[in-house]
Amino acid sequence: MITSSSPSPASRKKTESSGGKAQPPTKWGTAGQQRAYGRRLLDALRATAAGGPLAVKASADTALALTARGQSRWSRAILLGRCRSRSRRKLLRVTGKIGRARAPPAAAAPRVRPDRMRVLRRLVPGCRKLSEQSVLKEAADYVAALEMQVKAMKALAEAFSAARAAEAEARRGV
Amino acid sequence: MENDAFWGSNWHSAMGKRPPSMSSAADGQSLPCFVNDADLETALSSLVSSQSSHLAASYGAEMRAVSGRLGTICNSGEISLVSQLHSAHSSCYSTPLNSPPKPNLSARDHPVQGRGGFPGPANPSPGGQLMPLSADPWFAEGAARLSRGGGMSSSSFAGQLGILLETPGKLSRASSSKSLAGSRIGAPENGNEPRVLGTALMEMETRSRFRGSLTPEASELGNGREESSIEEASSLRGTSDSNARKRKAVAGKGKGKEPPSTYSTTNMTEENSDAKRYKPGEINAVVKMETEQNGDVDGEPRKEDDNKAPEPPKDYIHVRARRGQATDAHSLAERVRREKISKRMKFLQDLVPGCNKVTGKAVMLDEIINYVQSLQRQVEFLSMKLATLNPQLDNMDILIPKQMYQGHGTMLQPVYPPEMASAAYPYSHQPQVSPLQGIETSDLESQFVNPPSRSVQLAPIYGFSDATSQLGDFCEEDDLQSVAQIVFRHNQETAFSSASLHEQMQANQMKIEP
Numbered sequence: 021m022i023t024s025s026s027p028s029p030a031s032r033k034k035t036e037s038s039g040g041k042a043q044p045p046t047k048w049g050t051a052g053q054q055r056a057y058g059r060r061l062l063d064a065l066r067a068t069a070a071g072g073p074l075a076v077k078a079s080a081d082t083a084l085a086l087t088a089r090g091q092s093r094w095s096r097a098i099l100l101g102r103c104r105s106r107s108r109r110k111l112l113r114v115t116g117k118i119g120r121a122r123a124p125p126a127a128a129a130p131r132v133r134p135d136r137m138r139v140l141r142r143l144v145p146g147c148r149k150l151s152e153q154s155v156l157k158e159a160a161d162y163v164a165a166l167e168m169q170v171k172a173m174k175a176l177a178e179a180f181s182a183a184r185a186a187e188a189e190a191r192r193g194v
Numbered sequence: 195m196e197n198d199a200f201w202g203s204n205w206h207s208a209m210g211k212r213p214p215s216m217s218s219a220a221d222g223q224s225l226p227c228f229v230n231d232a233d234l235e236t237a238l239s240s241l242v243s244s245q246s247s248h249l250a251a252s253y254g255a256e257m258r259a260v261s262g263r264l265g266t267i268c269n270s271g272e273i274s275l276v277s278q279l280h281s282a283h284s285s286c287y288s289t290p291l292n293s294p295p296k297p298n299l300s301a302r303d304h305p306v307q308g309r310g311g312f313p314g315p316a317n318p319s320p321g322g323q324l325m326p327l328s329a330d331p332w333f334a335e336g337a338a339r340l341s342r343g344g345g346m347s348s349s350s351f352a353g354q355l356g357i358l359l360e361t362p363g364k365l366s367r368a369s370s371s372k373s374l375a376g377s378r379i380g381a382p383e384n385g386n387e388p389r390v391l392g393t394a395l396m397e398m399e400t401r402s403r404f405r406g407s408l409t410p411e412a413s414e415l416g417n418g419r420e421e422s423s424i425e426e427a428s429s430l431r432g433t434s435d436s437n438a439r440k441r442k443a444v445a446g447k448g449k450g451k452e453p454p455s456t457y458s459t460t461n462m463t464e465e466n467s468d469a470k471r472y473k474p475g476e477i478n479a480v481v482k483m484e485t486e487q488n489g490d491v492d493g494e495p496r497k498e499d500d501n502k503a504p505e506p507p508k509d510y511i512h513v514r515a516r517r518g519q520a521t522d523a524h525s526l527a528e529r530v531r532r533e534k535i536s537k538r539m540k541f542l543q544d545l546v547p548g549c550n551k552v553t554g555k556a557v558m559l560d561e562i563i564n565y566v567q568s569l570q571r572q573v574e575f576l577s578m579k580l581a582t583l584n585p586q587l588d589n590m591d592i593l594i595p596k597q598m599y600q601g602h603g604t605m606l607q608p609v610y611p612p613e614m615a616s617a618a619y620p621y622s623h624q625p626q627v628s629p630l631q632g633i634e635t636s637d638l639e640s641q642f643v644n645p646p647s648r649s650v651q652l653a654p655i656y657g658f659s660d661a662t663s664q665l666g667d668f669c670e671e672d673d674l675q676s677v678a679q680i681v682f683r684h685n686q687e688t689a690f691s692s693a694s695l696h697e698q699m700q701a702n703q704m705k706i707e708p
Contacts, residue, residue: 166570169569
């Protein structure tokens with residue numbers, strides 16, 4: 021279940037700690053990733069021409085998850101959520117109730133730290149049952165992906181607004 | 195500069211003196227008295243020098259560095275001096291903690307304040323009180339758990355370190371041995387049962403553990419605070435997770451390892467072969483072995499020898515106990531797990547801006563949560579903005595960017611770098627906002643009015659995106675956000691931009707000024 025198992029050669033000492041986490045599965049800082057995401061984002065935006073902001077966000081997240089190439093758990097969770105949301109909403113609701121039924125025993129001894137971990141688990145999609153270290157790893161990847169998404173969407177919004185301004189000026193000029 | 199020399203001379207003159215009382219009226223001359231270590235002196239002088247430069251930023255880090263070194267230096271017994279040092283330092287910046295240095299406060303505060311407005315009460319007193327704990331942010335959690343208010347914060351640090359290291363491991367061992375001794379829990383997936391059973395067992399285990407290894411006062415603490423510690427420990431998610439994993443592994447292996455009494459006999463051979471090994475990526479194997487070992491007696495010396503000695507190489511992860519730390523197999527597993535978690539926390543720390551100064555798991559988690567929430571909110575606002583922009587644009591305008599992105603997807607790679615290089619230089623050399631904005635909008639307008647070459651069209655957009663990242667490298671977070679802020683200010687939809695702007699500013703100010 022935990023996909024983040026680091027490879028272990030025959031005798032790997034604990035002292036070498038750089039190999040486990042230092043290489044994230046996807047590099048979100050590269051321009052190539054941003055271009056790929058931009059392409060997908062544009063396609064998605066054109067597909068959902070009249071959907072409203074929710075549809076735009078959904079398509080943006082889907083595009084982000086696609087750009088992740090399914091290497092991270094949250095991206096798979098997003099994609100699976102999209103696939104199954106239409107037809108199996110009832111099933112999801114049922115599982116949600118089951119999940120909530122297990123919560124009260126944990127809330128019997130409330131502490132600050134598990135709340136934070138729980139919040140983080142809720143924030144990062146698809147991390148509800150993972151261990152703490154996996155949640156942290158997914159969160160790192162998710163944060164990088166979100167940053168790239170925000171950058172790309174900002175640039176796109178800027179481009180669109182500038183296009184609109186230019187178009188309006190051109191019309192006024194003509 | 196003269197302040198540094200002033201303080202430095204005081205440190206130097208005070209070296210070697212050991213006044214039992216801190217009654218010297220000078221400005222903190224008595225502070226490093228008990229310190230013969232040059233490292234601490236340099237740390238203190240650096241702390242002092244950093245005071246003059248930037249106070250609030252480096253305060254936390256310096257104090258933690260100093261307290262960390264203090265923790266290593268004053269192992270035991272130098273409690274009064276430690277506390278006085280802490281209070282002295284903290285008194286420079288915050289409300290006084292202890293009563294003895296109070297008369298020295300006035301004497302010390304004046305020259306301190308004379309250097310130009312140190313925020314005396316600016317730093318909250320909890321910040322000073324947390325100094326002893328912040329030396330060990332991770333283990334402080336365990337300490338707070340197991341000895342609530344037992345005065346561990348004021349006692350020696352390093353002496354408690356080993357204890358703190360042992361305790362989480364013993365907790366997990368306790369609960370796991372309970373599972374072995376009691377009813378067989380067939381691979382429980384939920385965390386409720388182990389917690390419930392763990393509470394019942396931890397009572398006896400805490401007694402035996404505290405009897406065995408800790409100092410008398412700690413054992414009293416342990417016995418006296420069993421209930422609270424048990425509750426605290428039982429609700430610990432991490433150990434419960436690891437317990438669930440261990441119990442799963444135990445149940446999975448479960449070959450009728452019935453009562454703990456037979457463990458010592460039946461498992462010695464297994465001990466020899468599998469003493470301290472971890473399966474690749476799976477701590478369960480080791481823990482499984484050690485649950486069987488440790489079910490009966492803790493800390494048999496011959497077990498420790500067996501654990502230390504053998505290492506026939508198999509495909510397991512070898513772990514060695516470091517000097518001065520618990521050689522218990524459980525604690526080793528716990529330590530490995532904690533190291534992994536701390537490694538990932540450090541990675542997250544690099545990702546989340548403004549978290550370099552913050553240490554401690556809880557605060558870091560808070561920062562991460564805030565940052566993720568702010569990013570998600572930004573995405574929502576941007577999606578709203580794009581949703582409003584989208585239907586208003588002509589098909590042509592939409593298509594042009596589409597052609598830019600798609601049609602030249604393959605061409606982008608050779609074309610992009612030189613364009614990026616040429617476009618980046620004006621951005622990077624002009625960190626001010628207006629030229630950036632001017633260049634970008636002019637390029638965009640030119641691109642949409644008469645589309646000459648698509649690479650030029652593309653470059654400014656990505657130039658903006660990558661310029662912000664470059665600006666992020668060159669400037670600080672404030673400048674970067676101000677860039678984004680001013681860019682958004684020029685935008686048409688001021689409603690969205692102001693909302694997201696406020697969000698960003700608030701979130702960033704929350705982060706930058708913890």
